[in-house]
Amino acid sequence: MTRHTSAVTGMLALVGVTLFGQGRAQPPQVGVPAQPGTAQAPGQRGGGRGGPQGPQIVSPQVNAERTVTLRLYAPKATQVNVTGEILNGAAPAAMTKGEDGVWTATLPAVPPDVYLYAFNIDGVNTPDPRNPWVKLVSGTGLASQVEVPGDGPQYYDSKPVPHGLVQIMTYESKATGATRQAWVYTPPDYNRTTTKYPVLYLLHGGGDLDPGWVMTGRAPIIMDNLLAEKKARPMLVVMPLARGGGSLGLGPNGMSPGIAAAGNVAPPAGRGAGAPAPGAAAGVAPPAPAGPAPLQAFAQDFIGDLMPAVERTFRASTRAEDRAMGGLSAGGAATVNTTFSRPDLFGYIIIMSAGAGQAGQNVEASYPKFFGNNASAARQMKLIWIAAGDEDFALNGAKALDEALTKNAVKHVFKTTPGRHEWRLWRPHLYEFAQLLFQPQPRSTESDAGKARSR
Structure with a gap:
């Protein structure tokens, strides 16, 4: 049984996402110096509830020269460091404590983009309590x-162009025995046509x-921006639990952060060719499984439940x-497992920052439907x-698949682009490959930032 949100509910959901995503409650200040500790003295009651809030401070503050002050x-902490993508690959940055109990760090200038960061307070990771724009991290x-x-x-960035609709589709998954959701983007003209649209399944x-x-x-x-510029074909984009x-x-079977879900296809912790599995000796690859690879939980759900529901x-x-189907990292591994196991269901395969399985695994033997009969199914795609960053820990796996x-x-x-295993790599990948999907003839969109090799 499928339960589907109404258009009104979907629009409300999208508005909520937009407001939350942009941090409207307290947007990052750009080029405005903050005066920590001057609005209120430590221990005075702030604007919220629940007792003393400390001085009113601004964080994050984006400065004119593209540095960021956090x-x-x-006041009781002894050491605070900044971690995350905002460091641009550098080691955690130490913050400096002021007499008013406010810790401060101004980070080096970074290129324009969206960055993740967190604080490590005496060994405990926490988001910025002054910044309402957060990311769920499993x-x-x-x-x-x-x-x-x-x-x-x-x-x-959002521009004054026609916008599509994002709806949340809730469905019952017999394959996983749980209630699951998929976020579904429909293009701006969806409700004005009777067209059947091609579908991109996009995995996190x-x-x-x-x-x-x-x-x-x-x-x-x-997608809104690409469609407005007529660089992509209108399509549905389905973003499920991968x-x-x-x-x-949604209930007791929902996966909470910190609780591993059955069927998680994330690669081993070493994340590269030759990386040890949990419990294996360092530098010693685990034995490769023999025979065809089984369908993982996501692939079973996709074939039996998600695709039919969509x-x-x-x-x-x-x-x-x-x-x-396209996916990044563990979603890339799920893409391989699904599309290589059932190539008859797909015309396009996108793999970002992922390989084809465990180190030492013979991908041809694992996926005979894809590589068998002189790779006839693979050649029909x-x-x-395939793409990975030049500093990406998944680069070796992507090279092995190439x-x-x-x-x-x-x-x-096969593309190697500048970057690490982070969203700064994958957003431009989507922008690029979305232009190639469902076109009469694939066309190159290679940017100056990357190099491509086609075979």
Whole structure:
């Protein structure tokens, strides 16, 4: 049984996401110096409830030169560090404590983008309590987000163009025995036509939950901008829970942060070719499983529950050539497991920052339906697009997959772009590959930032 939100509910959900995502309650200050401790003395009651709030401080503060100043009131702390993407690959940055109990750090200038960060207070990670714009992080709870603006709106910024609708589809999954959700983007013209649309199934990574591509990846905004510029074909974008278990907050089977869900297809902790599995000796690869790879929990849910629910609920084309799946990190691994196991269901495969399984695994033997019969199924794909960052811990796995496809003379695109295993890598990937989907002929959108190799 499928339960589907109404258009009004969906619009309200999108408005809520937009307001929350932009941190309207207290937006980051840009180029405005803060005066920590001057508005109120420590111990005085602040504007909220629950007793003393400490001095009124501004955090984050984005400065004109694209540095970011962070502040935290923690008078009893002995050490506070800043962690996250905002450090641009550097080690955690120590904050300095003032006499008023406010810790401060001004971080080096960074390129325009959206960044994650958190505070480590005496060994405990926490988001910025002054910043309402947070990201759900599977396993650790929350991280804060801040945008360093560029010269004018970027491709991931909302612009005055027609906007699509984001709805949350709730469905019962027999495969996982749980209630699950998928966030579904419909293009701006969806309610004005009777067209059946191609579908991109877009999967988050192991550190995210089903809202990830909306709340942090900004997929709906990126698609709005591409469609307004006529750079992409109108499509549905389905962003589901990309693992086993249930969606958060729907009942006792929902996966809470910090609780591993059955069927999680995240790669081993070492995250590269030769990385040890939990409990294995360092530098010693675990034995590769023999025979065809089994369908993981996400693939079982997709085939038996999610795809049928989408095609019952929305005007989605049921043709394989109108169906794409793409995922990042653990979602990339789930993409491989699903599409390589059932190549008859897909025309397009997108793999970001992921490989094809455990170190030492023979991908050809694991997926005989994809590579068997002289790789005939693989060669029928309209596009296989693989990318990873040049400092990405998943680069070795992506290279191994590239080599396997090359060995079997399967035409594909393999890109190495500057970056690490983070959203700053994957947002531009979506912007690029979305332009290639469901087109009469794939066309190159290679940017100056990356290099591509097509085979």
